[in-house]
Amino acid sequence: AQSVTQLDSHVSVSEGTPVLLRCNYSSSYSPSLFWYVQHPNKGLQLLLKYTSAATLVKGINGFEAEFKKSETSFHLTKPSAHMSDAAEYFCVVSERNQGGKLIFGQGTELSVKP
């Protein structure tokens, strides 16, 4: 069965420093992988997605993620954090041909200090 593990429940960085949010996945087949962001009491917004094209995926707001099949990882990075990046981030896997069902990680709360 597929699963997603976000390795940190909370990450704190200073504004202007790099961000790394870690995600490992388990999937029987070639997965589609996503990162979503959620601000308090809001819906989820797609940051980026991997669907078997380029392994380095660029998303919105300067975020990117690299799909590493050998490590079953899909870590999210950003070179320089901004205060507005403070939010909850979810790593998500979709098993293809399974009704489009998504499996969510537990989430990582990102705090950005001035």
Add this chain to the structure above:
Amino acid sequence: DGGITQSPKYLFRKEGQNVTLSCEQNLNHDAMYWYRQDPGQGLRLIYYSQIVNDFQKGDIAEGYSVSREKKESFPLTVTSAQKNPTAFYLCASSIDRWGHNEQFFGPGTRLTVL
């Protein structure tokens, strides 16, 4: 504007009452989904529908019911059988039924049982 709308934003219910949450999309998406989010947890799938007049149970369907009579609408009823209904409910839709593409999320409904 295209998108997904959920109403109401906040909902209060007395124990023993059924309540229906609205979800509408004008994206012409085939698939629609309902998720439940509890504090500190990822999203869990309640029900999903890949096509009009058809829907499937997700991982936590007990105490919930849905209908899909129109492509653009996927209402969720929280019944009195749901033992712990207080949560944040998110509706989503996707252009494809098989998980190749991302899901778009509504702004959510926060349900509180008094």
